[in-house]
Amino acid sequence: MEPASRLDNNxxxxxxxxxxxxxxxxxxxxxxxxxxxxxxxxxxxxxVIVQRILHSEGGMPEPKAVRRVVTxxxxxxxxxxxxxxxxxxxxxxxxxxxxxxYNSRNKFPFHKNKxxxxxxxxxxxxxxxxxxxDRLRFTRISMxxxxxxxxxxxxxxxxxYLGRILPAEELPLKIINGKLDVDKKSxxxxxxxxxxxxxxxxxxxxxxxxxxxxxxxxxxxxYLNEVENMPVVMCSGEGGMPQRLxxxxxxxxxxxxxxxxxxxWDEIVRALPHxxxxxxxxxxxxxxxxxxxxxxxxxxxxxxxxxxEIRGVPMGVDLPSPPTHQTKYSIEEAVAKMIQSMSMAxxxxxxxxxxxSGSRTAKAVLNNLVRNPFAAxxxxxxxxxxxxxxxxxxxxxxxxxxxSNIRECYLDLVAQGKQNELLLIAAGGAGxxxxxxANAAALFMLGASAVSIGKYIMQAAAGxxxxxxxxxxxxxxxxxxRGITTQDPRLYRRLDPDVVAERVVEVFKSIDVELxxxxxxxxxxxxxxxxxxxxxxxxxxxxxxRLKISYVC
Amino acid sequence: MCRLVAITSDEYFSPIENIIALETMKEGHDGSGMxxxxxxxxxxxxxxxxxxxxxxxxSRDGINKLDSFMDRLGFRLKYTWTPKTRPVxxxxxxxxxxxxxxxxxxxxxxxxxxDKENLLLNTRLSLRKLGESDESIIVFSFYPDIITLxxxxxxxxxxxxxxLDKSSLKAKIILAQGRQNTNYAINLYACHPFxxxxxGSMTNGENTAFVPIREFLSGRGFPGYIGYNSDxxxxxxxxxxxxxxxxxxxxxxxxIVTPLKQxxxxxxxxxxxxxxxxxxxxxxxIDGPNCVIGFTPDGTCFMVQDAKKLRPGVVxxxxxxxxxxxxxxxxxxxxxxxxxxxxxxxMKFDMVIIKPGAREVTVWNQLHG
Numbered sequence: 001m002e003p004a005s006r007l008d009n010n011x012x013x014x015x016x017x018x019x020x021x022x023x024x025x026x027x028x029x030x031x032x033x034x035x036x037x038x039x040x041x042x043x044x045x046x047x048v049i050v051q052r053i054l055h056s057e058g059g060m061p062e063p064k065a066v067r068r069v070v071t072x073x074x075x076x077x078x079x080x081x082x083x084x085x086x087x088x089x090x091x092x093x094x095x096x097x098x099x100x101x102y103n104s105r106n107k108f109p110f111h112k113n114k115x116x117x118x119x120x121x122x123x124x125x126x127x128x129x130x131x132x133x134d135r136l137r138f139t140r141i142s143m144x145x146x147x148x149x150x151x152x153x154x155x156x157x158x159x160x161y162l163g164r165i166l167p168a169e170e171l172p173l174k175i176i177n178g179k180l181d182v183d184k185k186s187x188x189x190x191x192x193x194x195x196x197x198x199x200x201x202x203x204x205x206x207x208x209x210x211x212x213x214x215x216x217x218x219x220x221x222x223y224l225n226e227v228e229n230m231p232v233v234m235c236s237g238e239g240g241m242p243q244r245l246x247x248x249x250x251x252x253x254x255x256x257x258x259x260x261x262x263x264x265w266d267e268i269v270r271a272l273p274h275x276x277x278x279x280x281x282x283x284x285x286x287x288x289x290x291x292x293x294x295x296x297x298x299x300x301x302x303x304x305x306x307x308x309e310i311r312g313v314p315m316g317v318d319l320p321s322p323p324t325h326q327t328k329y330s331i332e333e334a335v336a337k338m339i340q341s342m343s344m345a346x347x348x349x350x351x352x353x354x355x356x357s358g359s360r361t362a363k364a365v366l367n368n369l370v371r372n373p374f375a376a377x378x379x380x381x382x383x384x385x386x387x388x389x390x391x392x393x394x395x396x397x398x399x400x401x402x403x404s405n406i407r408e409c410y411l412d413l414v415a416q417g418k419q420n421e422l423l424l425i426a427a428g429g430a431g432x433x434x435x436x437x438a439n440a441a442a443l444f445m446l447g448a449s450a451v452s453i454g455k456y457i458m459q460a461a462a463g464x465x466x467x468x469x470x471x472x473x474x475x476x477x478x479x480x481x482r483g484i485t486t487q488d489p490r491l492y493r494r495l496d497p498d499v500v501a502e503r504v505v506e507v508f509k510s511i512d513v514e515l516x517x518x519x520x521x522x523x524x525x526x527x528x529x530x531x532x533x534x535x536x537x538x539x540x541x542x543x544x545x546r547l548k549i550s551y552v553c
Numbered sequence: 554m555c556r557l558v559a560i561t562s563d564e565y566f567s568p569i570e571n572i573i574a575l576e577t578m579k580e581g582h583d584g585s586g587m588x589x590x591x592x593x594x595x596x597x598x599x600x601x602x603x604x605x606x607x608x609x610x611x612s613r614d615g616i617n618k619l620d621s622f623m624d625r626l627g628f629r630l631k632y633t634w635t636p637k638t639r640p641v642x643x644x645x646x647x648x649x650x651x652x653x654x655x656x657x658x659x660x661x662x663x664x665x666x667x668d669k670e671n672l673l674l675n676t677r678l679s680l681r682k683l684g685e686s687d688e689s690i691i692v693f694s695f696y697p698d699i700i701t702l703x704x705x706x707x708x709x710x711x712x713x714x715x716x717l718d719k720s721s722l723k724a725k726i727i728l729a730q731g732r733q734n735t736n737y738a739i740n741l742y743a744c745h746p747f748x749x750x751x752x753g754s755m756t757n758g759e760n761t762a763f764v765p766i767r768e769f770l771s772g773r774g775f776p777g778y779i780g781y782n783s784d785x786x787x788x789x790x791x792x793x794x795x796x797x798x799x800x801x802x803x804x805x806x807x808x809i810v811t812p813l814k815q816x817x818x819x820x821x822x823x824x825x826x827x828x829x830x831x832x833x834x835x836x837x838x839i840d841g842p843n844c845v846i847g848f849t850p851d852g853t854c855f856m857v858q859d860a861k862k863l864r865p866g867v868v869x870x871x872x873x874x875x876x877x878x879x880x881x882x883x884x885x886x887x888x889x890x891x892x893x894x895x896x897x898x899x900m901k902f903d904m905v906i907i908k909p910g911a912r913e914v915t916v917w918n919q920l921h922g
Contacts (some may be wrong), residue, residue: 093682107900161835166829178802180830195815420835520795522761526812526860527836527838531765532764
């Protein structure tokens with residue numbers, strides 16, 4: 001009998017406590033070692049065990065117990081090396097011998113705070129339920145009373161605007177010989193307005209993203225503009241942009257973001273005199289839907305040569321972005337100044353808009369921006385958005401869904417008659433279940449002028465492993481097994497930027513077809529159905545009441 | 554889909570001509586209503602050109618309420634026209650149909666016309682509100698040189714009901730719509746043609762962008778932009794907003810309801826201004842299938858199509874009399890003696906404009922500006 005002390009494993013976790021349990025099939029495994037090599041968390045390792053087996057040789061059964069040393073794949077019970085369920089092992093296994101299985105009865109959140117450090121991760125809110133957007137249906141279908149348009153035959157123009165729009169009453173127009181002409185002598189400031197595709201790629205920085213991922217997205221966006229005539233634009237995220245892009249004519253397809261760390265802006269300002277085109281717009285980030293009220297942190301091991309050059313910082317240091325802008329103490333004064341300063345940097349030729357996280361206070365921000373003639377739009381980021389790094393508690397428990405937030409802001413603008421002056425950009429959760437076109441169309445009908453996507457494009461263009469069951473979600477530690485959110489060349493070389501670009505183009509072209517398939521039966525082809533709330537219904541009376549749309553069952 | 558008959562002439566003619574033309578399109582309207590708008594009035598109204606005419610329907614109680622309300626405001630009744638109604642099977646007669654000529658209150662007599670227009674609008678809206686709950690007062694227009702007549706029923710039967718075949722009621726411009734009720738409960742306020750401060754319009758189609766347009770117009774801070782019992786009323790209000798509130802020439806109505814693509818705008822001489830309109834008035838794009846026929850205060854008549862030309866529409870006639878109709882059979886009925894080969898079927902970029910006096914037809918092409 002073994003001594004009792006040898007059986008005392010009380011302070012260890014069992015595999016049943018972990019969110020993913022590796023199912024390894026001994027008889028299929030050829031011990032090639034690819035799974036253990038690829039595991040980003042070192043959750044699995046080759047190990048040896050002694051097995052007692054009954055063995056028989058010869059013509060008659062003569063079983064003998066033998067002890068044999070065998071090589072196995074073993075899952076660690078060290079919580080620092082927990083299996084994230086990414087399934088990179090499954091991907092590389094030649095014999096389908098291994099795969100992680102979700103363990104819904106895990107005790108992970110009780111234990112993932114060793115050393116007094118709360119659980120931090122990347123990814124998105126671990127809430128696999130369909131979002132409100134997925135509960136909306138397009139119910140006003142024209143057939144005979146109003147012959148439907150043909151998505152394949154008729155001409156469609158799926159475009160929106162980005163920029164502060166003057167009301168017609170304030171346009172400096174005069175009539176000359178029966179024609180309207182712009183009165184150049186009026187001295188009236190006409191804010192810049194861009195015509196863009198209504199689905200844009202949201203802010204993901206070089207740093208959070210690997211160089212290959214960012215380059216792939218950027219190439220895809222440029223191709224869509226230059227070849228496909230689809231004016232898709234992309235926000236840089238905080239952390240600057242490559243000098244060669246800043247100084248190229250393609251910068252017009254990009255929206256540099258300034259956030260609380262101001263990373264990369266020394267380099268952008270230095271590039272200003274050499275820029276041959278204006279950027280599409282400037283985004284000022286005040287909040288992020290996935291981690292409201294929290295800042296960002298690019299960890300030192302991600303700050304390699306390229307990042308340090310782009311951001312204008314030394315290599316190998318942590319780069320924290322504070323939760324709030326240190327210069328900001330009031331929206332009335334400091335935010336207005338920031339919007340004006342950014343406008344002034346490009347001679348008031350570039351729209352400047354703030355992005356906030358979804359919040360019950362969004363209307364207060366909105367109404368302040370309504371009174372600021374330089375504010376181009378308001379981007380509201382809902383809580384179903386993704387992030388590169390945040391505290392689990394911020395992601396899972398903080399934030400406001402986008403649907404009701406965008407709706408109440410839109411209706412507030414309608415009440416003031418300003419719904420076409422200050423535009424709303426909706427983000428955070430569009431395409432959560434893969435239904436991007438439907439979610440985007442629903443957001444337009446609730447009042448959004450444009451929709452911004454992040455994690456959807458990571459998933460669709462680069463096959464991000466993450467999901468709402470906490471799969472993978474290690475964007476923060478620089479070990480992304482897909483090479484999307486890492487600065488380690490050994491990892492990001494797995495990701496081919498050309499393939500990413502190709503997927504970006506495919507994704508947008510298919511969204512375009514799907515949007516037409518939604519808009520055509522609803523009789524919309526020339527302008528977006530912004531605020532066309534009679535076209536959608538909810539399958540829940542409470543949702544319908546809150547969104548002021550009809551209820552269907 | 555409703556059926557539309559508009560006739561513009563340099564001579565007075567009877568609305569029965571419009572009604573007979575509507576009869577030729579009978580399969581297209583279901584008797585859920587007919588509306589008539591008469592402008593450039595002749596007959597007994599010729600001498601009252603400068604006085605506002607209130608057109609509507611009242612119950613017995615309603616007319617008393619209306620009288621006391623108008624008295625209180627200082628309007629003085631100068632002349633009353635009521636149709637000599639005859640009982641017609643299927644048409645439920647209401648108590649009192651009228652078009653009444655009033656003189657302005659004394660304090661307004663020397664005021665600018667714009668003040669008078671606003672007084673007339675506010676008075677009409679107040680009367681509408683006064684009688685809306687019990688339908689005791691229904692008012693369609695209150696403006697000089699305009700009469701509107703609306704009722705539920707088949708157009709030809711309504712013509713008989715109102716005695717229009719024997720009436721002296723005549724005008725130089727008459728719009729008539731035979732209604733095909735589709736989406737909404739029958740309500741006389743939903744019946745075309747719609748009218749506001751000199752601008753009138755009627756439509757055959759359905760407005761898919763109704764909600765955003767209604768929300769945009771309601772937010773303009775103009776008291777007349779209310780009602781919207783029909784999704785087509787917004788077409789009339791967009792016309793008013795374009796030409797009267799913003800002061801733009803009529804052709805920009807087309808640019809606003811069916812904006813061009815940017816690359817098409819670039820080829821226009823007024824491209825900069827057209828681009829601003831497209832952006833600033835984005836919510837007014839009508840998009841869905843519609844043919845809009847309307848008139849402006851000076852008596853110009855026009856027809857525009859939606860951006861895909863999904864509805865029929867034809868303009869034809871001869872010098873002195875032109876018809877703008879949803880179907881050609883109506884035109885054959887109203888103006889049979891014309892050169893048919895010169896009929897115009899406006900396409901998606903066209904705006905057909907006929908100046909007062911109906912001397913000639915102009916087709917303005919949006920691409921060329």
